[in-house]
Amino acid sequence: MAQVLDKPMTSAPSLPPAERTARRRAVLEWIAVHALGVAAALFFTLPFVFVFLTSLMSDSQALSRDLIPQVWEWDNYRKVFATPGFLTWWRNTLLYAGLGTVLTVVSSIPVAYALAKFRFRGRSLSLMLVVSMMMLPPQVVIIPMYLFWAKQLDLSGTLWPLIIPMAFGDAFSIFLLRQFLMTVPDEYLDAARVDGCGELRTLIGVVLPMARPGIAAIALFQFFYAWNDYFGPQIYASENPGAWTLSYGLESFKGAHHTDWNLTMAATVLVMAPVILVFFFAQKAFVEGVTLTGVKG
Amino acid sequence: MTTVTLASKRRRAALVTAAFMSPWLIGFAVFFAYPLISTVYFSFMHYNGLQPPTWRGAQNWTYVFRDYPYFWPALRNTLWLVVVMVSLRVIFGLGVGLLITRIRTGAGVFRTLFYLPYLAPPVAATMAFAFLLNPGTGPVDSILEAIGLPAPGWFNDPAWSKPALTLLALWGIGDLMVIFMAALLDVPREQYEAAELDGASAWQRFRFVTLPNISPIVLFAVVTGVIQTMQYYTQPLIAGKVASGVIQGAGTQFEPGFPERSTLTLPQLVYNLGFQRFDYGSACVVALVLFALSMAFTAFLMRRRGGLNLAGD
Numbered sequence: 001m002a003q004v005l006d007k008p009m010t011s012a013p014s015l016p017p018a019e020r021t022a023r024r025r026a027v028l029e030w031i032a033v034h035a036l037g038v039a040a041a042l043f044f045t046l047p048f049v050f051v052f053l054t055s056l057m058s059d060s061q062a063l064s065r066d067l068i069p070q071v072w073e074w075d076n077y078r079k080v081f082a083t084p085g086f087l088t089w090w091r092n093t094l095l096y097a098g099l100g101t102v103l104t105v106v107s108s109i110p111v112a113y114a115l116a117k118f119r120f121r122g123r124s125l126s127l128m129l130v131v132s133m134m135m136l137p138p139q140v141v142i143i144p145m146y147l148f149w150a151k152q153l154d155l156s157g158t159l160w161p162l163i164i165p166m167a168f169g170d171a172f173s174i175f176l177l178r179q180f181l182m183t184v185p186d187e188y189l190d191a192a193r194v195d196g197c198g199e200l201r202t203l204i205g206v207v208l209p210m211a212r213p214g215i216a217a218i219a220l221f222q223f224f225y226a227w228n229d230y231f232g233p234q235i236y237a238s239e240n241p242g243a244w245t246l247s248y249g250l251e252s253f254k255g256a257h258h259t260d261w262n263l264t265m266a267a268t269v270l271v272m273a274p275v276i277l278v279f280f281f282a283q284k285a286f287v288e289g290v291t292l293t294g295v296k297g
Numbered sequence: 298m299t300t301v302t303l304a305s306k307r308r309r310a311a312l313v314t315a316a317f318m319s320p321w322l323i324g325f326a327v328f329f330a331y332p333l334i335s336t337v338y339f340s341f342m343h344y345n346g347l348q349p350p351t352w353r354g355a356q357n358w359t360y361v362f363r364d365y366p367y368f369w370p371a372l373r374n375t376l377w378l379v380v381v382m383v384s385l386r387v388i389f390g391l392g393v394g395l396l397i398t399r400i401r402t403g404a405g406v407f408r409t410l411f412y413l414p415y416l417a418p419p420v421a422a423t424m425a426f427a428f429l430l431n432p433g434t435g436p437v438d439s440i441l442e443a444i445g446l447p448a449p450g451w452f453n454d455p456a457w458s459k460p461a462l463t464l465l466a467l468w469g470i471g472d473l474m475v476i477f478m479a480a481l482l483d484v485p486r487e488q489y490e491a492a493e494l495d496g497a498s499a500w501q502r503f504r505f506v507t508l509p510n511i512s513p514i515v516l517f518a519v520v521t522g523v524i525q526t527m528q529y530y531t532q533p534l535i536a537g538k539v540a541s542g543v544i545q546g547a548g549t550q551f552e553p554g555f556p557e558r559s560t561l562t563l564p565q566l567v568y569n570l571g572f573q574r575f576d577y578g579s580a581c582v583v584a585l586v587l588f589a590l591s592m593a594f595t596a597f598l599m600r601r602r603g604g605l606n607l608a609g610d
Contacts, residue, residue: 065439107320114317135595137528139567144335168324228418230531271421
């Protein structure tokens with residue numbers, strides 16, 4: 001197929017017939033594959049396009065069957081920001097996602113390192129339990145956890161019951177980083193140890209610089225997890241709108257502006273946009289992280 | 298003398314290990330083991346958060362299985378989602394993975410476009426689809442009617458609400474595409490060349506070369522898909538709430554699973570029982586059912602070779 005693109009088609013007539021049919025088939029295949037690609041691209045992008053176009057319509061037009069705005073109402077975005085609470089949701093989301101990510105990364109690194117590089121009794125059991133925690137729906141333990149945070153520590157109406165646990169390692173981050181650290185050759189660690197480095201210095205001085213892509217992946221995943229989380233804020237923050245996050249608040253937006261699909265879609269764009277922007281800056285780390293979860297040992 | 302230093306060295310190593318593992322050890326005890334045992338305890342208690350818990354024996358269990366009208370619909374929906382949504386996601390993800398490995402021109406652009414929906418926050422994506430699939434006025438129905446096809450009621454029609462959720466799930470296929478793409482690129486080229494020399498057709502090459510090579514990843518995708526379905530919460534909840542026009546706020550009551558319980562999943566029952574009806578005991582029964590199902594699939598995933606590779610040990 002690559003040859004088809006490299007060589008100009010004008011050279012085809014001088015070729016023997018067998019090669020000519022092969023080349024013609026390759027061109028047809030190229031066309032078929034790319035036509036399918038365009039069809040798939042439409043399926044994946046049109047929802048974004050329609051949401052964005054609707055976010056720029058007038059109230060009444062958003063309820064009509066029109067697909068393209070008659071008048072482009074950029075003012076809709078100002079209205080969304082002016083909605084009471086919207087900026088507070090941003091602040092809360094950044095606090096939850098930002099602080100949560102830092103705590104997760106700091107607390108998960110040593111655990112992942114121990115599981116990848118230390119030999120100790122109970123290691124495979126620990127690893128199995130980490131995977132089990134990773135697969136566990138959060139609803140399984142939510143009743144006792146809620147009673148613990150809300151009734152015993154009186155922290156309902158805040159995001160702290162969601163942030164504090166992140167200081168104690170996150171199962172998915174530990175697993176992902178452990179998979180990544182398995183690929184760091186032991187020789188580097190042995191060399192550091194021979195030079196008289198303790199485990200902590202080996203981790204910070206030798207392993208961490210090499211593990212940067214893995215750390216970037218767990219940081220991104222944790223950030224997106226918190227950004228997207230609906231269940232956590234619903235359980236702990238719902239009674240206090242001052243503690244709502246974007247994901248939780250977004251749905252109430254539809255309620256506050258009954259049928260204003262245009263403003264609701266503008267708010268939807270504003271919740272999606274940061275995630276997409278971050279992705280464009282950190283594409284590689286993200287895709288590597290997804291691959292690591294399933295494929296490599 | 299030597300034995301003493303060896304023993305103290307070992308003790309030091311054990312202490313270092315414990316120190317490195319400590320964040321997770323504490324997290325495991327406080328946020329997993331303790332609440333899990335408490336969930337079992339509460340499943341036998343009557344507790345509404347106001348009066349102290351009292352012993353109730355198996356009554357919560359019989360209530361959930363026999364009298365709670367949402368349990369069996371939720372379990373049936375889960376089964377539907379496991380069979381239809383998970384298998385379509387795997388087939389479609391594999392298809393898109395195959396397609397992306399064959400695209401030569403603009404591969405990077407296509408891959409990014411296919412991947413982006415996976416990143417859309419679930420609430421935002423569900424709100425977007427609730428709008429796109431709005432019966433009558435949504436863009437999708439407008440287009441369907443324009444080309445002369447019937448326009449379904451989607452999230453407002455019990456027969457169409459789960460297909461609508463499936464459509465949303467297919468849109469967010471990016472993670473599977475990446476995993477399948479990596480697996481497909483790992484298939485040894487020589488096997489394809491050998492098959493071609495033997496005169497194998499495209500389908501035969503897929504059936505006898507590609508599939509056997511990527512079958513561990515297909516299994517991985519199926520089992521993680523099933524586990525994700527056990528946790529399926531935000532999308533069906535938001536779809537039901539937006540379609541039914543419920544306005545959210547503290548203490549809002551809403552009929553779970555709108556329309557006609559067709560979008561109920563097990564995690565929603567924990568919320569309904571625990572945080573809407575304040576019947577923490579019965580909520581814990583559902584939580585334990587959820588636990589049993591999730592752990593069964595996790596055990597399966599970990600036992601299969603290649604399913605979830607913990608090796609390298």
